[in-house]
Amino acid sequence: MSNLLNEAKALQNEIVKDRRYLHRHAELGMDLPVTSAYIVKRLKEMGYQPEIIAGSGVVVLAGGKKPGKVILLRADIDALPIVEENDLEYKSETENMHACGHDAHAAMLLGAAKLLKDHEDEIEGTVKLMFQPAEERLYGAKAMLEAGVLESPKVDAAAMIHIFSGMPMKAGTLVVAEGGYSSSSGDMFHIDIQGKGGHGAMPQNSVDPLNAAAHIFMGLQEIIAREVTPSSTAIITIGQIHGGNAANIIPDTSFIEGSIRAFDKDERELMKRRVVEISKGIASTYRAEASVEYRMECPSVYNDSSLSKLSIYANRKMLGADNVLSFADVFTGGRMTGSEDFGFISEKVPSIMMALGGGSPEEGYPYPQHHPKINFKEDVFYIGAAVYTNTAIQWLKNN
Ligand SMILES: [Zn+2]
Ligand SMILES: [Zn+2]
Missing domain, CATH: 3.40.630.10 (Zn peptidases)
Known part of the structure; x- marks a missing residue:
C-alpha cells in the first residue's frame, strides 16, 4: 500500500x-x-x-x-x-x-x-x-x-x-x-400554447390549444425517429400536458413540459432547436401560438x-x-x-x-x-x- x-x-x-x-x-x-x-x-x-x-x-x-x-x-x-x-x-x-x-x-x-x-x-x-x-x-x-x-x-x-x-x-x-x-445532457423545456377560448359547441370561433398540444406531442416524437442518428442514445420525454377544466369549454391556453437527454453535443443542440421549431410550426398550423422556454439546461x-x-x-x-x-x-x-x-x-x-x-x-x-x-x-x-x-x-x- x-x-x-x-x-x-x-x-x-x-x-x-x-x-x-x-x-x-x-x-x-x-x-x-x-x-x-x-x-x-x-x-x-x-x-x-x-x-x-x-x-x-x-x-x-x-x-x-x-x-x-x-x-x-x-x-x-x-x-x-x-x-x-x-x-x-x-x-x-x-x-x-x-x-x-x-x-x-x-x-x-x-x-x-x-x-x-x-x-x-x-x-x-x-x-x-x-x-x-x-x-x-x-x-x-x-x-x-x-x-x-x-x-x-x-x-x-x-x-x-x-x-x-x-x-x-x-x-x-x-x-x-x-x-x-x-x-447525458439534461434540458427541461416548457411550452406555452396560446389559443382562444370559447364554447365547445362553436369551435369555429375559437383556437383550440389542446388540439395544438396533441399535435405538438406527436410532432416531437419525429425528432428521435427521423432526425437523430439511429445509433445514438437520445431521449425526449414529455412529462406533463395540461389544459382545460370542463367537457364543453375550449380553453384559452395549454402547456407541455418535457426533457431532452443526449450525449453528443451537436445532437443535443439539434434536438433543442427542433423542439422549438416544431412546436412553433405546429402551433401556427393550427392558428395557435407556442413559446418555448428551457428552464433547466446541463451539458x-x-x-x-x-x-x-x-x-x-x-x-x-x-x-x-x-x-x-x-x-x-x-x-x-x-x-x-x-x-x-x-x-x-x-x-x-x-x-x-x-x-x-x-x-x-x-x-x-x-x-x-x-x-x-x-x-x-x-x-x-x-x-x-x-x-x-x-x-x-x-x-x-x-x-
Ligand atoms: Zn449526485
Ligand atoms: Zn443525485
Missing part, C-alpha cells in the same frame, strides 16, 4: 466524522448555510483560507509553493428533498437527505485538503478545491463558474468523484471514465482522454490494478444516462469523471441513489480522499 493511501487511511475517522455531521444537517440547493460554515471551519482548522463564492460554494487553494499548473478538484455538497428512512445514529435531522452521497464527497475532499496540506511543499503547482452547491438542480457548477471559480488562478484541468451504492461495483473500486462523453460531461489515462495509471499504482476499472466495465456503453452538472466545467477545461464503489447489493447495500434508505460503506471514504489527492499531485507532476 502506498504512503499516500496509508496516510489517507489514518484520516478515516476524521472523514467519517465530517460525513456524519454533514449527513445530519442535510440542506438543499444553493442555500447551504450549515454545510458551508462547517466546511469553512474545518478548512480553517487545517490552516487554509477558504473563500465563499456563489452563496454557499467554498473554494480553497493548496500548494502553489512550486511553480506549475492548476488542477481543480470538485465535490458537490447539496442534499435532496427526501425524508430519510434509515435508522442511524447520524440520521438526518432535517426534512432533507444526503441520498446521493454528496456528504461523502464533501468529507472525502476535506480529507484530501488535509493530505494536500501535509504535502504542500511537494506539490508542483496549485490544487483548487471546489465545494459546490446545487448539483441536484444542475445549476450549482454554472453559478460557481459565473462567480469565477476557473479564474485567478486560472484552472488548467478538473477532476471529480461520485460515490455509488446499490450497483454491481465492489466497495472501494474506482471507476474512471474513458475519453469522450460519460453522462454532458466530456472527459479528456489523456487525463483519463493518467488517472487510471496513477490510481492503479496506488490502489492496485484490480481495483481500478473503466466506465465501460460498469456502465452500459461506458456512460450513464443521468446528468451531472460537472458537464459545465468539462466544457471549459480538460476534465475527468470518476466513480467510487460505495457498496454493492451483495455487500449489503441494495438501495440505489436517491432512495430514502440508501447508505454508503464508510470504510471506503479514505480511498476517495486518496484518489482526489493522488490524481491532482500526479497530474501536476506530469503536466
Whole structure:
C-alpha cells in the first residue's frame, strides 16, 4: 500500500466524522448555510483560507509553493428533498437527505485538503478545491463558474468523484471514465400554447390549444425517429400536458413540459432547436401560438482522454490494478444516462469523471441513489480522499 493511501487511511475517522455531521444537517440547493460554515471551519482548522463564492460554494487553494499548473478538484455538497428512512445514529435531522452521497464527497475532499496540506511543499503547482452547491438542480457548477471559480488562478484541468451504492461495483473500486462523453445532457423545456377560448359547441370561433398540444406531442416524437442518428442514445420525454377544466369549454391556453437527454453535443443542440421549431410550426398550423422556454439546461460531461489515462495509471499504482476499472466495465456503453452538472466545467477545461464503489447489493447495500434508505460503506471514504489527492499531485507532476 502506498504512503499516500496509508496516510489517507489514518484520516478515516476524521472523514467519517465530517460525513456524519454533514449527513445530519442535510440542506438543499444553493442555500447551504450549515454545510458551508462547517466546511469553512474545518478548512480553517487545517490552516487554509477558504473563500465563499456563489452563496454557499467554498473554494480553497493548496500548494502553489512550486511553480506549475492548476488542477481543480470538485465535490458537490447539496442534499435532496427526501425524508430519510434509515435508522442511524447520524440520521438526518432535517426534512432533507444526503441520498446521493454528496456528504461523502464533501468529507472525502476535506480529507484530501488535509493530505494536500501535509504535502504542500511537494506539490508542483496549485490544487483548487471546489465545494459546490446545487448539483441536484444542475445549476450549482454554472453559478460557481459565473462567480469565477476557473479564474485567478486560472484552472488548467478538473477532476471529480461520485460515490455509488446499490450497483454491481465492489466497495472501494474506482471507476474512471474513458475519453469522450460519460453522462447525458439534461434540458427541461416548457411550452406555452396560446389559443382562444370559447364554447365547445362553436369551435369555429375559437383556437383550440389542446388540439395544438396533441399535435405538438406527436410532432416531437419525429425528432428521435427521423432526425437523430439511429445509433445514438437520445431521449425526449414529455412529462406533463395540461389544459382545460370542463367537457364543453375550449380553453384559452395549454402547456407541455418535457426533457431532452443526449450525449453528443451537436445532437443535443439539434434536438433543442427542433423542439422549438416544431412546436412553433405546429402551433401556427393550427392558428395557435407556442413559446418555448428551457428552464433547466446541463451539458454532458466530456472527459479528456489523456487525463483519463493518467488517472487510471496513477490510481492503479496506488490502489492496485484490480481495483481500478473503466466506465465501460460498469456502465452500459461506458456512460450513464443521468446528468451531472460537472458537464459545465468539462466544457471549459480538460476534465475527468470518476466513480467510487460505495457498496454493492451483495455487500449489503441494495438501495440505489436517491432512495430514502440508501447508505454508503464508510470504510471506503479514505480511498476517495486518496484518489482526489493522488490524481491532482500526479497530474501536476506530469503536466
Ligand atoms: Zn443525485
Ligand atoms: Zn449526485
